Amino acid sequence: MTDFKAAIRTIPDYPKPGIQFRDITTLLSDPSVFRAAVDALVGPYANARIRHVVGIEARGFILGGALAHQLTAGFVPIRKSGKLPRETVSVTYALEYGEDRMELHRDAIEAGERVLLTDDLIATGGTALGAVKLLRGLGAEIVGACFLVDLPDLGGAQNLRDLGVDVHCLVAFDGE
Ligand SMILES: O=P(O)(O)OC[C@H]1O[C@H](OP(=O)(O)OP(=O)(O)O)[C@H](O)[C@@H]1O
Numbered sequence: 001m002t003d004f005k006a007a008i009r010t011i012p013d014y015p016k017p018g019i020q021f022r023d024i025t026t027l028l029s030d031p032s033v034f035r036a037a038v039d040a041l042v043g044p045y046a047n048a049r050i051r052h053v054v055g056i057e058a059r060g061f062i063l064g065g066a067l068a069h070q071l072t073a074g075f076v077p078i079r080k081s082g083k084l085p086r087e088t089v090s091v092t093y094a095l096e097y098g099e100d101r102m103e104l105h106r107d108a109i110e111a112g113e114r115v116l117l118t119d120d121l122i123a124t125g126g127t128a129l130g131a132v133k134l135l136r137g138l139g140a141e142i143v144g145a146c147f148l149v150d151l152p153d154l155g156g157a158q159n160l161r162d163l164g165v166d167v168h169c170l171v172a173f174d175g176e
């Protein structure tokens with residue numbers, strides 16, 4: 001069994017005092033751990049007929065491309081405001097340390113299609129909830145949402161589950 005948690009490093013007080021920043025770059029840079037993480041994340045969705053993996057800028061892009069490849073799905077980005085060239089749907093969302101706006105191409109998702117949402121980490125869930133709002137607004141069926149890291153104390157994964165989303169995370173940092 002791969003120890004995913006041991007492969008993630010924690011930086012205290014980054015980017016602000018009081019934040020324990022969970023740095024996944026150390027996991028990503030380890031060839032066998034990165035591969036094992038991608039395999040573990042796609043496992044539950046192998047036969048789920050996912051049409052698109054939707055990744056959230058920026059760290060969600062790293063996983064999203066790899067997951068889409070493994071699932072023979074397409075990849076669709078949700079980007080920070082002003083980065084997508086065609087007509088978008090957008091939403092403002094709250095972060096553990098701030099607020100931002102995200103966008104999705106209106107023509108990237110067809111009503112009724114099956115999508116898998118991914119990001120590196122879920123904390124308050126503000127980002128993922130914004131993504132769910134955009135995707136459901138276009139009529140997507142969110143088959144699941146998967147993350148390397150859950151910070152359960154911040155309640156985001158539970159908030160997503162309360163909206164009926166199947167949430168799958170590899171590692172939890174709980175009160176640490
Ligand atoms: O559950 P939440 O409280 O919303 O926090 C999680 C989000 O925060 C981080 O992204 P960030 O906004 O720092 O952007 P980045 O990926 O561009 O670094 C992380 O990659 C998630 O997207």
Ligand SMILES: Nc1ncnc2[nH]cnc12
Pocket residue numbers: 019020021022023096121123151
């Ligand atoms: N504590 C944290 N570590 C890394 N990324 C984050 N995004 C939001 N909170 C985070």
